[in-house]
Amino acid sequence: MQRLLANLRKYFSAPAFASPSNGAPIVWRVMLACLPMLLLSGCLKHTRILERPQAPAVVLTATPQQLIQQLDERYDAIHSILAKVMIQASVGGASKGKETDYTSFRGDILLRQPSMLRVLGMMPVLETRMFDMVSSGNRFTLLIPPKDLAITGTGTVTTPSKNPLMNLRPAVFYDSMLVKKVEPDDLVYVTSDTGIVRDPKTHHLMAEPDYELGILRRIGNSQQLMPERVVHISRTNLLPFQQDEYDSHGILVTRTLYTDYRTFDGIPYPTKITIDRPIDGYQLTLTIEKLTFNHPLANDQFELKIPEGTKIQKLP
Numbered sequence: 001m002q003r004l005l006a007n008l009r010k011y012f013s014a015p016a017f018a019s020p021s022n023g024a025p026i027v028w029r030v031m032l033a034c035l036p037m038l039l040l041s042g043c044l045k046h047t048r049i050l051e052r053p054q055a056p057a058v059v060l061t062a063t064p065q066q067l068i069q070q071l072d073e074r075y076d077a078i079h080s081i082l083a084k085v086m087i088q089a090s091v092g093g094a095s096k097g098k099e100t101d102y103t104s105f106r107g108d109i110l111l112r113q114p115s116m117l118r119v120l121g122m123m124p125v126l127e128t129r130m131f132d133m134v135s136s137g138n139r140f141t142l143l144i145p146p147k148d149l150a151i152t153g154t155g156t157v158t159t160p161s162k163n164p165l166m167n168l169r170p171a172v173f174y175d176s177m178l179v180k181k182v183e184p185d186d187l188v189y190v191t192s193d194t195g196i197v198r199d200p201k202t203h204h205l206m207a208e209p210d211y212e213l214g215i216l217r218r219i220g221n222s223q224q225l226m227p228e229r230v231v232h233i234s235r236t237n238l239l240p241f242q243q244d245e246y247d248s249h250g251i252l253v254t255r256t257l258y259t260d261y262r263t264f265d266g267i268p269y270p271t272k273i274t275i276d277r278p279i280d281g282y283q284l285t286l287t288i289e290k291l292t293f294n295h296p297l298a299n300d301q302f303e304l305k306i307p308e309g310t311k312i313q314k315l316p
Contacts, residue, residue: 053196053205056236064190067213067233071240072181077267080297081111081177084290087121091164091282105130109286111177112297117170118304134304135170141304150306153315157280164282172284176256176275179231179240187216187225192235209235226250237261239268253279265293 062070087107092099103124110118115137121130123146132143135155142151157167182188195208213231218224227250232242239261245254254277258270273286306312 051205053207055207056209059209059235060238061235062211062238064188064213067190067211067238068182068188070238071179071213071231074267075178075181077293078178079113079294081109082292082295082297083109083111083288085109086287086289088285088287089165089282093278093281093283096281109173109177110297110301111174112302113178115174116297116302117174118302119170119173132304133170134302135174136302140170141306143304143306143310145307148307148310149313150310151313151315159316160280164277164280167277167280168282168284172254172275172277175245176243176254176273177286179243180229182213182215186228187218189214189216210241211235237268251279253277264291267293269293 085107086104088104089102090099091102105124106122106127108118108120110116115135117133117135119131119133121132122128123130129143129145132145134141137155139152139154144150151166155169155171157169160167191212191214193210193212195210197206197208198204199206211233213233215228215230216225217228219226226248227246229246230244231240232244233239234241239258241258243254243256243258244252245256247253254275256276257274258272259274260271261268262271263269269288269291271288271291273288275284275286277283
């Protein structure tokens, strides 16, 4: 091809192809006349062979009403959760220019609908209390025994701490562990897409068709809508594999990934939950080791006694 173009340039530079006095250069007329032949001959294109993603063996189809119904049924079927987990925390990320991983530790999570939560973290190796957090929905109490410190306040961060993990609130656990149902007044939409991922085991490209169930909120009495959350549902099993939650300004605040589903008491549930808070700059990974649904949880299991002499920090 290069030799052909060189010969053409040499040939068309001859005096016979000089520009006439009343028109465009003859060489360009000849080049334009030759262009279709060059294109048809394939000299001006190059084809690359790409890896084709493998399609899943089963692709399920559901209507928006069926997706909502299944989401609601799973939520309504879980009245309480009693879980033993391993918790891995990291702070920072690409936006910070660095990332710090903390040693994983064991924990217990107690959850009871509609708003009760308790998260107990144990010190690595020592297995003593590292922190204990309880919440009844509107307010929370966080006890940190190694620092002889207790923090009380609302579930909303008003003044962010320089330590990202100190901005952790109970709702982050609650809303990630239970994908909320769609309320009758919610505005919803459903779209379908296919993502391409590389299987970590086989290293093959895989096609992942999914449904995206979006829940919108109306701003006041206006016609303006803002996203509240988007639930990504796999079309191979119709189970959520990701949930994106947004604040009142439409900014993504929590992205939760759900993987490694198992069935507990007849209910499919992920045994690995990854909670990413990009604005706060931290990520939590919960690996469930033992899980019990609908075990009776008494009110006193969500009560936290602050030891005498503990410093109490009150947040707005």
